[in-house]
Amino acid sequence: xxxxxxxxxxKVTEKGKDVELRCDPISGHTALYWYxxxxxxxxxxxxxxxxxxxxxxxxxxxDRFSAERTGESVSTLTIQRTQQEDSAVYLCASSSxxxxxxxTGELFFGEGSRxxxx
Amino acid sequence: xxxxxxxxxxxxxSEGASLELRCNYSYGATPYLFWYVQSPGQGLQLLLKYFxxxxxxxxxxxxxxxxxRSQSSFNLRKPSVHWSDAAEYxxxxxxxxxxxxxxxxxRLQVFP
Numbered sequence: 001x002x003x004x005x006x007x008x009x010x011k012v013t014e015k016g017k018d019v020e021l022r023c024d025p026i027s028g029h030t031a032l033y034w035y036x037x038x039x040x041x042x043x044x045x046x047x048x049x050x051x052x053x054x055x056x057x058x059x060x061x062x063d064r065f066s067a068e069r070t071g072e073s074v075s076t077l078t079i080q081r082t083q084q085e086d087s088a089v090y091l092c093a094s095s096s097x098x099x100x101x102x103x104t105g106e107l108f109f110g111e112g113s114r115x116x117x118x
Numbered sequence: 119x120x121x122x123x124x125x126x127x128x129x130x131x132s133e134g135a136s137l138e139l140r141c142n143y144s145y146g147a148t149p150y151l152f153w154y155v156q157s158p159g160q161g162l163q164l165l166l167k168y169f170x171x172x173x174x175x176x177x178x179x180x181x182x183x184x185x186x187r188s189q190s191s192f193n194l195r196k197p198s199v200h201w202s203d204a205a206e207y208x209x210x211x212x213x214x215x216x217x218x219x220x221x222x223x224x225r226l227q228v229f230p
Contacts, residue, residue, distance in 0.1 A: 033218065041223075043162075043208065048217040056217055091162070095218070106152070107218055109162040 002026075006092050006110035013082055014118050021077045021113045025094030032075050033107065034067055035091045043091065049075065082117045089114045122211050124221035132229050133201050139194040139224050141209030149211040151192040152218075153183055157205040165207075168192065179203070204228045 005024040013019050025032050034046040045059035049069040060066070064082075069075040079086055093107035123142045131137055143149060151168040166177025173185040183194045192209060209221040 031217075035220075043220040043223075045217070045219065050217075093162075106164055106167060107154075107162070111161050 004092055004094055004108050004110035006090075006113050008113055009111060010114045010116075012116045012118065015084060016081055018078065018080045019082055019115060021079075021090050021092075021115070023075045023077070023092030023094075023110060025073070025075070025092070026096075026108055028072075029094035029096050029108070030072050031095045032069055032072075033093045033095075034075070034077050035093070036061075036088045037091060037112070038088045046077070046090075079115075082115075084117045087115055087117045122209055122219055122221040124207075124209055124224050126224045127222070128225045128227070130227040130229065131199050134198050137194075137196045137199045137203070137226070139207050139209075139226070141192045141194065141221060143190050143192070143209075143211050145190075145211065145213045147213070148185075148187060149213040151183075151185060152210040152212075153177065153181070153192075153194050154208045154210060154220075155179075155205050156208065156223075162208070165194070199226075199228055201228045201230060 004026055007022045011019055030051045032049040036044040036046055047060055047067045048056040064080045067075060067077045089112040091109055091112045093109045095107045121144050125140050153165040154162045155165050156162045165181050166175050166183055168175050168185045176182050181194060181196050183192055185192050204226055206223045206225050208223045210218050212218050
């Protein structure tokens with residue numbers, strides 16, 4: 001598609017359940033990011049994939065959070081044993097690479113997946 | 119520590135007034151610099167970016183930003199604010215070839 005696609009757009013789950021959030025980046029974009037945005041707050045970096053390099057997982061808040069990416073395409077963010085504090089909008093973004101290397105930094109964002117943990 | 123700082127959490131201006139949103143960074147080298155806007159109920163949109171060259175960059179919706187190396191700043195400006203500019207504004211940097219890092223955001227409220 002033309003833009004970054006995320007699914008589901010809304011997810012309501014019970015505390016303790018596992019959830020999977022999916023992101024389809026823009027075709028050809030080598031970099032993919034996951035951010036979390038709690039209500040009324042800023043963007044909290046979670047994880048960053050760049051091509052075939054090892055992902056930067058430094059933002060994952062706990063070992064209940066994990067993410068995978070297949071090559072330079074789809075990514076899945078998994079939250080195990082969800083807690084109420086996990087309720088937030090999870091944003092995915094992708095970007096392309098400059099001809100000289102490195103990201104352009106111009107991120108294209110999806111609409112987000114709103115997670116509500118009851 | 120490396121960081122991006124937006125000192126103003128919330129700013130209120132009257133429609134038609136000028137606007138300046140502050141952004142400071144602390145990195146050794148000049149990073150790539152960006153401003154994003156998040157309007158209510160909408161996704162994040164790139165306003166403008168600075169990679170190199172002219173330190174005054176123009177963006178969409180009448181916004182501009184000036185990179186000042188001596189102050190490690192990249193402040194966003196608009197000469198006359200419109201009610202539709204009410205939104206959350208995020209400064210962001212890419213240090214060297216690393217990941218994009220966002221500031222904490224500034225919420226702009228516009229009074230008629």
